[in-house]
Amino acid sequence: MTATGDPLLQPLRLKHLTLRNRFMSTAHEPFYTEGGMPKERYRLYHAEKARGGIALTMIGGSAVVSPDSPPAFGNILLYRDEVVPWLAELAGSVHSHGAAIMIQITHLGRRTSWSTADWLPVIAPSPVREPAHRAFPKAMEDWDFARVTRDYADAAERCRAAGLDGIEVECYGHLLDQFWSPATNKRDDEYNGRLESRIRFAEEVLRAIRARIGAEFIVGVRMVCDEDWDRGLSREEGIEIARRLARSGMIDFINVIRGHIDTDEALAHVIPGMGERSAPHLDFAGEVRAATRFPVFHAARIQDVATARHAVSSGKLDMVGMTRAHIADPHIASKVAAGRESEILPCVGMGYCIDRIYYGGDALCIHNAATGREATMPHAVARSAGPPRKVVVVGAGPAGLEAARVAGARGHAVTVFEAASEAGGQLRVAAALRRRREILGIVDWRLGECARLGVEFRYNIYAEAADVLSEAPDVVIVATGGLPNTSFLDEGAELATTAWDILSGAAKPAGSVLLFDDNGAHPGMTAAEFIAAAGSSLEFVTPERVLAPDVGGINYPAYFRAFARHGVTVSLMLRLQGIKREGNRLVAMLFNEYDRSRHERVVDQVVVEHGTLPLDELYFALKPGSRNMGEVDYDAWIASRPQQVTRNPDGAYLLYRIGDAVSSRNIHAAIYDALRIAKDL
């Protein structure tokens, strides 16, 4: 398709505003705020998307309008005047790259907690607790209505004063639509009952906003048009609200949501992840567009350009939200326009970005370490100004592949040694679970980039020091990964099957299995689902107080669904200390440290997951001959300066060790190690 004929690259007019194409990033709070203000990190993050050609970036996931809507995940504090200059600087930066910028504003209602910020009670239409955020709200009184309505208008005025192009009023799972939904509105006053009563408050708020900021400023709503829930707002009522708002003259676009978000399981269907079908709510968004004849935006797992193109060309959407897709690659639009679609770094739906904000962390992409680090890490790696060097990378897992890609993009001659017959390392093991196969996108994209950049791969070579040295390298990067760690067992380690054995196919799940997970992340859960789906009877044992504490809110529901479907038994607070043989069966010896009791389980197979131990022989063999003796200057690393350690002037090469070859961590850590080292070579 030529760029000029591409429906995705056609402009869209919204009142006085021309959006240069159909790509948008919908609201999401990445937790990059500092003290509730969108400062440099926030600005650079959105400016990168603008530079990458996006038409509209909707900032501020749930920027809060009132102090009794305290931030649930680092939200921008729109109720403070000091926000205006920060927003103005951000808007100026995005505008300078030709993109439009709007902000989502909200009162979270019951979807937050009272024990932060100013310790004000949480409010809602009725005292119905939201399971996800766990606050018991106060039912709103007359003075709450007046106060919150005024706060919305004040916040809208601040946004206009900052030079933003518009606002989007959040109406799904938050205060305004908590009045719409029969699940949360139990009032017996004029704000409940018939549809017009339930939407009364939202209309009062929109009216107050319009009265304050005038008719010209762009105002949209991101609204639930069907809660897809027997207790919630029906499809008919949702679409009717959309029609009424569209006709009201108070709004300029509708951003369609389908589903409810009061539990993690429900949210996982609104923000579908890995293994879910593509664009599950796109047809519904198209129905809303047909019913309202109004500009419709929508996002939910539209990850690839072909689906986005279909969404526009089939008339389902006016603007296509590709939110996580832009977290993964902020340069989608410019790559499409330049005919470089195949170079787009794909969002693989891993959900690491959103899982992290649930822990109070910042949103990071599992396989793009530059996102959110725009001040120091490049999204587009530039060629080195220095002479080309010979770089040898050992290991083609995520760390090695990223190092090879980045070193290749720097213009160096790169050779990768890999012991297996194909690239991927632990990612291939993780991909054994069918619904998580998309993880291989992390490998495939890097292989594609490496091919484009002329990186050489040598498979089936378990590289020894001599193999590496025969290449006369200037730089050696050891990314050999690790092997499953069973060293924690007091006895019987040789009887243990590892999660890796199961997923790689080296061992088949037996009839009755005890899986001990003392890692708390994806590998144990993935192996458990694999074992249970194979028909084994499975007891999942962990010393933690919860299941898999490092698997976040978007990812655990799919595992729990599988656990429920296959009847997996879960035992908390138990530590596996040893394994012994009993006839042709195994005895798992368990210890409960809280009452100091000991327990035994007789099973056919004991599977353990306790991270990996580094495969570091090659690194230590190469260390004496290196110029830096393997040392990394952490101060320089943190400050993103090139490494300049020389501890052995006679050394022939620089040596670095990255990823799990250092210690058992995760994919993001491996890729960040690689980018940090290779970007300065």
Ligand SMILES: Cc1cc2nc3c(=O)[nH]c(=O)nc-3n(C[C@H](O)[C@H](O)[C@H](O)COP(=O)(O)O)c2cc1C
């Ligand atoms: C880190 C993160 C935070 C989010 N926070 C919000 C939010 O505050 N308000 C909102 O309406 N949507 C929020 N979302 C949802 C996105 O706007 C979007 O609907 C979702 O990611 C699905 O679209 P996608 O598949 O294109 O990513 C968030 C998403 C992510 C990844």
Ligand code: SF4
């Ligand atoms: S972490 Fe996963 S879901 Fe989030 S942007 Fe990256 S690839 Fe996509």
